[in-house]
Amino acid sequence: MDKQEIVSNSLFVIDETTQKLIIPENGYYEISASFHFNPNTSVIKFNRGGVNFGVVQIAEGVEQYVAATRKSFDQKNQDEFSRIEVYPTIVYLQKDAVVAPAISAGLLGNVLLSCEIGCNRRNKNCTSFSMNIKLISDQDGLQRYY
Amino acid sequence: MGFKDIIKVLIFLVGFTGFAQEKSFYIRSIRSIHLENTPSIMQQLKFEPVDVVYNKITQFLNDKITISSSGTFEVSAFANINPGVMGSSSKDSIHMELYLIKNPQSPTEEILGKTEFRFSFGNFDVAAGLLIPPTEVQLQKNDEISLWVKILPTSNIDINKSPKYDHVTKPTGMQQIAGMRIEKLL
Numbered sequence: 001m002d003k004q005e006i007v008s009n010s011l012f013v014i015d016e017t018t019q020k021l022i023i024p025e026n027g028y029y030e031i032s033a034s035f036h037f038n039p040n041t042s043v044i045k046f047n048r049g050g051v052n053f054g055v056v057q058i059a060e061g062v063e064q065y066v067a068a069t070r071k072s073f074d075q076k077n078q079d080e081f082s083r084i085e086v087y088p089t090i091v092y093l094q095k096d097a098v099v100a101p102a103i104s105a106g107l108l109g110n111v112l113l114s115c116e117i118g119c120n121r122r123n124k125n126c127t128s129f130s131m132n133i134k135l136i137s138d139q140d141g142l143q144r145y146y
Numbered sequence: 147m148g149f150k151d152i153i154k155v156l157i158f159l160v161g162f163t164g165f166a167q168e169k170s171f172y173i174r175s176i177r178s179i180h181l182e183n184t185p186s187i188m189q190q191l192k193f194e195p196v197d198v199v200y201n202k203i204t205q206f207l208n209d210k211i212t213i214s215s216s217g218t219f220e221v222s223a224f225a226n227i228n229p230g231v232m233g234s235s236s237k238d239s240i241h242m243e244l245y246l247i248k249n250p251q252s253p254t255e256e257i258l259g260k261t262e263f264r265f266s267f268g269n270f271d272v273a274a275g276l277l278i279p280p281t282e283v284q285l286q287k288n289d290e291i292s293l294w295v296k297i298l299p300t301s302n303i304d305i306n307k308s309p310k311y312d313h314v315t316k317p318t319g320m321q322q323i324a325g326m327r328i329e330k331l332l
Binding site: 001007009010024046052054067069071075076105106107109119127130132134145146 | 319
């Protein structure tokens, strides 16, 4: 992603050298995201098609989804764009955790070769990906599981 | 027309202004949940006190989530469900609904949100996210909010009937099982 694609930011320190989004302080954060995704395949029909979409944190060497959803693809949607929403999720994050959007193969019967995040050429007012992270409380907390 | 013209990526990164704590509630299960193979019967997905992540607007007592003061709220929920069977034909299907319900089994019962998912052949043993999108609702003080699943009678095969199998579960590769969010808007 390009830095020009940031619509609004009063949370992260971002300059020319920034490569990662680093959580600035301990607190409760509300995270949501939206993906426009096309598996672009013919191999899911009558086969397994579970894909994970969300936002991960990378902290202390561990990468895990802190807000995520599971999309199940089958013959009806394996060859078209679907809108996949991660609705607002509240999590406690610690200072210095890195957050990033992520997609992962959950349980697939076959390899997806040409899947894409994007939009149909005719669809000019389509957002292919969006993410919103908001600090909602600086109260102390602890969250070992997501 | 370039690639950039048709692809828009939006990122909102919002910091904390002032010291107000947002008036919200978020709970998620940290354990998987068993469902009975009983089509048409409502089955509650129960939470426990340890599941509460953030709470400024409800009371959670005796397994019940109740609203602390009346107002306008936004509610949403999800459950990741895996029927845990194989199926034998492409005509097989399993239909389920997820409900957010106010004051269940009382005269003031109301469905606040509902979603349906149809599992198809090939994906009967793959978890799927059932999502209730954010919806604006009016709630009164002491209204109880809960999450329910119903297997529809239009399903033509059974879900996994082993009492040891938990259908509401972590999908492969992610930790999330089921959750609910309530935000006070006004």
